[in-house]
Amino acid sequence: MSYNKEEVKELLDIEDIYTLLEYYNAEPQIYYNHIEALTICHDGDSHKLYYYENTKLFKCYTGSCGSFDVFELIQKQEHLDDLNAAVYFVVQFFNLEGRIDQVDVSSGEDWKIFERYKKIAGIHTTINDKLILPEKNKAILKYYPQPLIKNWQKEGIEKEVCDLMNIRYDAINGGILIPHTDEDSRLVGIRIRTLVKEFENDGKYRPWKNGKELFNHPLGFNLYGLDKAKENIKRQKVAIIVESEKSVLQFISYLGLSNDICVAVCGSSLSKYQFQLLYNLGINELIIGFDKDFQEKGSNEYYQVQDKWEKIYRKYGNLVNMSFLWDKDNLLGYKSSPLDHGKDIFMHLFRNRVYLN
Ligand SMILES: [Zn+2]
Numbered sequence: 001m002s003y004n005k006e007e008v009k010e011l012l013d014i015e016d017i018y019t020l021l022e023y024y025n026a027e028p029q030i031y032y033n034h035i036e037a038l039t040i041c042h043d044g045d046s047h048k049l050y051y052y053e054n055t056k057l058f059k060c061y062t063g064s065c066g067s068f069d070v071f072e073l074i075q076k077q078e079h080l081d082d083l084n085a086a087v088y089f090v091v092q093f094f095n096l097e098g099r100i101d102q103v104d105v106s107s108g109e110d111w112k113i114f115e116r117y118k119k120i121a122g123i124h125t126t127i128n129d130k131l132i133l134p135e136k137n138k139a140i141l142k143y144y145p146q147p148l149i150k151n152w153q154k155e156g157i158e159k160e161v162c163d164l165m166n167i168r169y170d171a172i173n174g175g176i177l178i179p180h181t182d183e184d185s186r187l188v189g190i191r192i193r194t195l196v197k198e199f200e201n202d203g204k205y206r207p208w209k210n211g212k213e214l215f216n217h218p219l220g221f222n223l224y225g226l227d228k229a230k231e232n233i234k235r236q237k238v239a240i241i242v243e244s245e246k247s248v249l250q251f252i253s254y255l256g257l258s259n260d261i262c263v264a265v266c267g268s269s270l271s272k273y274q275f276q277l278l279y280n281l282g283i284n285e286l287i288i289g290f291d292k293d294f295q296e297k298g299s300n301e302y303y304q305v306q307d308k309w310e311k312i313y314r315k316y317g318n319l320v321n322m323s324f325l326w327d328k329d330n331l332l333g334y335k336s337s338p339l340d341h342g343k344d345i346f347m348h349l350f351r352n353r354v355y356l357n
Contacts, residue, residue, distance in 0.1 A: 003087050003088065003091055005071065005083070005087050008087055008090055008091060008096060009056055009069065009070060009071075011094075011096055012056070012070060012090070012094065013053075014030065014033070014034075014035065014051070014053045015030075016094055017035060017051050017070065018030050018035055019094075019209070019214065020070070020073075020074075020093065021035065021037045021040075021051075022212060023093075023214060024040050024077055025038075025040075026038040026040045026049065027047070029047070033052065033053045033054065034050055034051060034052050034053060035050065035051040036048075036049070036050055037049045037050075037051070039060055039062055039064070039065075040073075040077065041058070041060045041064070041065040041068070041073060041076060042060065042062070042064045042065055044060075044062055044064070046062065048060065048061040048062050049061075056069065056070070057069055058070070058072075058073055070090065071083055071086040071087055071090065072086075074086040074089050074090065092216075092218040092219070092220070093216060094207075094216075131221050131273070132182075133182055133186075133188040133189075133217055133218070133221060133222065134188070135186045135187060135188065136187045136188060136189065136190070136215055136217075137187075138179070138187040140210055141166065141168055141177070141179060141190075144168035144169060144170055144177055145168065145169050146162065146163055146166075146167065146168055146169070147169050149162060149167070149169070149176060151195075152176075152246070152249070155246070155250065155340065156250050156253055156254065156339070156342060156343070157246065157249045157250055157253050158252075158253040161249050161252045161253045162249065164228075164252070164257070165178070165179070165225075165228075165248075165249060165252075166179045167179075167249075170192060170208070173192060173194075173208075174194060174195050174196040174199070175192040175193055175194040175195055175196070175199075175208075176192065176193045176195065177190055177191075177192055177208055178190065178191045178192070178193060178205075178224075178245050180217060180222060180224055180245075180266075181227050182222055182226070182227065183223070183226040183227050183230055183277065184227065185227040188217045188222055189207065189215050189216055189217030189219075189222075190207070190208040190215035191205050191206065191207055191208060191215075191245070191266075192205070192206055192207075192208040193205050193245075193246075194206070205244075205245075205266075219265075219266045219267055220265075220267070220271035220273060220274065221271070221273050221274075222266075222274075223241075223263040223264065223265065223274050223277055223278070224245050224248055224263060224264040224265075224266050225245075225248040225252075225260070225262060225263045225264055226263050226277065228252070228257065228260055229260045229261050229262060229263055230281065232258070232259065232260055232261050233261050233278065233281050233283060234281050234282060236261055237282055237283050237284045237285065238261055238283060238284070238285045238286075238287065239261050239262075239263060239278045239281070239283050239285075239286055239287065240261055240262045240263070240287040240288075240289050241262075241263055241264070241265055241270060241274075241278075241286065241287070241288055241289065241290075242262060242263070242264050242265075242289045242290065242337055242338070242339065243264060243265060243266070243267065243290050243291050243337060244264055244266065244291075244337065245264050245266065246337070246339075247262065247264060247289070247337045247338075247339045247340075248262050248263065248264045250337075250339040250340070250346075251339055251346075254339070254342075254343040254346060255343075262289075263278070269308075270288075270312055272315075275315075275316055279319060279320065283320055284320055284321055285320060285321040285322070285323065286316065286320050286321070286322050286323075287322075287323050287324070287325065287350075287353060288309065288312060288322065288323070288324045288325065289324075289325040289337065289338045289339070289349075290305075290308075290309075290325075290337075291335055291336060291337045292305075292327050292332045292333070292334065292335065292336050292337075292338075293305050293334075293335060294334070295334050309324055309356070310356070313356045317356065317357075321355065322355070322356060323353040323354060323355045323356075324353060324354050324356070325338040325349040325350065325353050326349075326353070326354040327349065328352065328354075329348070329352075331345045331348065331349070332345070332349075338350075
């Protein structure tokens with residue numbers, strides 16, 4: 001995959017740049033329309049690196065580095081000679097997937113960028129090319145309570161399932177903390193689902209930040225819920241992928257942990273690596289349960305969704321059987337996930353799933 005550089009840059013606001021500078025320990029100070037920070041561009045120790053919101057450019061006032069954009073800064077910091085890798089870094093760092101169009105390129109290119117990304121993110125690879133994401137410290141979570149989340153309960157999510165998935169509440173930031181573990185149950189990231197309407201513009205889900213520590217992780221390199229579903233998937237040789245963490249919680253609430261074969265891609269696309277994680281478990285059927293992103297049949301959005309499905313099918317359909325939870329009978333609302341309207345509707349969609357061939 002590759003991304004449009006300008007489009008990605010447009011999505012970054014001054015707060016994002018601040019976060020990035022903090023990540024690089026540049027001691028940023030934020031002002032009305034600019035940031036002042038340490039001159040990390042040349043390993044300097046004066047606060048003469050400025051970032052201007054209107055031009056989206058940095059300027060180093062020591063005379064050493066001149067003007068440059070966020071990608072050039074990342075290239076310098078991460079020692080990357082490839083601009084695409086820096087763009088990819090930004091997309092992953094800020095979880096921008098799903099908010100931008102992805103340009104499909106050949107799969108060879110895909111892996112080259114993955115290789116780059118692994119290096120930057122400090123990800124290790126085992127012999128069979130499995131990525132081991134850096135483990136985060138989970139001790140902090142115990143300070144956050146596990147209350148009953150009424151809105152979620154109304155949506156069919158049981159309190160026991162929230163507890164099982166270690167869901168917490170962060171009162172200060174007004175959101176629900178969703179710890180993400182890898183298939184071996186190591187904590188690799190924490191996302192926050194905001195409950196504050198105004199924050200939703202920045203995305204309902206964001207990486208959680210605690211003090212200076214950002215609990216982000218590259219979403220495309222993990223599957224939410226895989227550690228819980230793994231053994232069942234191996235046994236049944238079937239997996240269901242959904243878009244959001246909540247859908248996984250609903251699935252377990254409806255069908256119980258002993259039937260759990262549901263994992264979330266945490267975006268609206270399935271990465272090659274995510275597919276590989278499931279394929280390695282020996283699946284012979286992959287069920288796609290993505291959100292219903294269209295209002296009526298025959299609309300533009302309808303054809304876009306069909307297009308997306310066909311793309312997934314073309315990529316992986318020769319490796320496993322693929323089926324889709326397709327809302328033929330119009331039971332779901334606009335933007336609903338197949339699990340949003342209760343167990344009965346989900347089971348109906350599941351039993352009547354559509355196979356492409
Ligand atoms: Zn400089």
